[in-house]
Amino acid sequence: MERLPLGVARIDSILQGGAPPGSTLLVAGESGAGAREFAHTAAVMNALSEADPELFDLYYGDLPSRSMVPPEIHYVSFTADGDEIAREMGHTMDEDIVEAAVEEIQFRDLSPEYFQLSPIPREWYMGEARTIEDLGKAEGTDDVLGALGDYLNENAAGNLVVLDSITDLVGAMGDDVEWNDITTLIRGLTKASHNWDGLIILLVNRDTLSRTEFGQLMDAAEGTFEFSWESGGSQRARTMIVRQFRGVLSQLEAENIVRFETEIHEGGFDVSDVRKIR
Numbered sequence: 365m366e367r368l369p370l371g372v373a374r375i376d377s378i379l380q381g382g383a384p385p386g387s388t389l390l391v392a393g394e395s396g397a398g399a400r401e402f403a404h405t406a407a408v409m410n411a412l413s414e415a416d417p418e419l420f421d422l423y424y425g426d427l428p429s430r431s432m433v434p435p436e437i438h439y440v441s442f443t444a445d446g447d448e449i450a451r452e453m454g455h456t457m458d459e460d461i462v463e464a465a466v467e468e469i470q471f472r473d474l475s476p477e478y479f480q481l482s483p484i485p486r487e488w489y490m491g492e493a494r495t496i497e498d499l500g501k502a503e504g505t506d507d508v509l510g511a512l513g514d515y516l517n518e519n520a521a522g523n524l525v526v527l528d529s530i531t532d533l534v535g536a537m538g539d540d541v542e543w544n545d546i547t548t549l550i551r552g553l554t555k556a557s558h559n560w561d562g563l564i565i566l567l568v569n570r571d572t573l574s575r576t577e578f579g580q581l582m583d584a585a586e587g588t589f590e591f592s593w594e595s596g597g598s599q600r601a602r603t604m605i606v607r608q609f610r611g612v613l614s615q616l617e618a619e620n621i622v623r624f625e626t627e628i629h630e631g632g633f634d635v636s637d638v639r640k641i642r
Contacts, residue, residue, distance in 0.1 A: 366432040368524060368563040371409030372402070373424050374635040375624070379612055381430030383587070385522070385561040388554045389609075390530075390581055392568040393591025398602045398626050398633055402591065403526050403567045404453045405632030410524050411437045411468035412461060419461055423631035434562060436523040437469045440515060442478040442508065442532040446471030449528075458630040472515050477508040478532070508533070509549075516553075521560040529567040530581070543577060550584035557586070586610055591626075602626045604635075 367381030370389075376382045383389060393399030412420045413433045427433070441449060449471060454462045512533075516525065527533075534546055550566070557564050566585060570578065570592075582588045587609030594603045604624040625637035 367430045368434055369410060369427060369431045371406040372633055372635060376428055376431060381428040383563050384611060386558040388557045388564045388566060388586045390566050390568060390585040390588040392570045392578065392588065394570055394593055397591040397593050398604060398628060399567060399591040401456055401628050401633040402589065403528065403565050406524065406565055407437050407439050407469055407526050408453060408457060408461060408465040408632060410434060411465040415468040416464040419464055423461060434522060434524045436519065438472065438519050438523055438525045439469050439528065440472045440474065440512065440525060441528045442474045445473040445475065456628050457632045474508055474511055477511045520562050520564065523562045525562065526565045527567060529569065531569040531572050547580045547584045550581060554584060554586055582607060587612065
């Protein structure tokens with residue numbers, strides 16, 4: 365079976381090419397621990413393979429034999445547009461990489477749908493001046509879940525989609541929505557992804573979730589990578605734990621857990637060491 369690369373060479377090698385088509389991957393972490401950088405690197409490196417093969421070879425190297433780069437890369441955000449995301453990517457990655465890659469990334473900004481029922485002045489997220497009388501629901505805009513569903517139905521099949529972030533989506537749902545509705549949504553997305561045969565990366569801020577809520581999200585998704593800070597003496601190190609990935613790491617799941625020591629450099633997120641914990 366062909367695999368969709370995650371954009372991190374060592375991880376893709378361990379996964380025999382990347383993630384199986386049809387996967388949903390929960391990427392969850394403490395603030396600054398590397399989850400967001402992982403999602404950025406996945407989008408940028410997959411896009412870079414088409415945008416600038418020489419740069420891709422320099423920072424990634426040769427694709428594993430089973431890897432198949434998806435034809436389209438989509439980055440969906442509830443609170444930021446493409447320019448903002450590109451600037452954020454440029455804070456940690458080489459500007460030449462980001463400039464080349466963003467030409468091949470399709471950004472979808474759901475800010476209008478996300479903020480439409482909030483008291484936030486619309487000029488803050490619509491990019492144009494509005495009056496105080498204009499704070500109601502924007503004419504012609506869909507609700508955020510409807511807009512997200514329409515976009516995924518049109519663009520997810522066979523492609524890589526980064527969804528930034530589930531944490532923001534939880535905030536947009538309001539007090540009338542139960543937490544079980546969120547997990548049901550992720551379960552539905554996981555089921556749909558099996559038909560789409562692409563890869564969906566779901567970014568989550570671990571700090572905002574209880575252990576029970578995080579466990580329910582894990583159960584709803586296909587795989588979970590958890591990012592955290594590890595302290596040793598006077599130094600802190602970023603680590604990534606593979607909590608689950610059904611059908612991918614069966615030989616390591618038997619040992620329960622795999623911990624990656626990670627780093628972030630001009631090529632984005634990377635792995636510096638692998639440790640098995642028995």
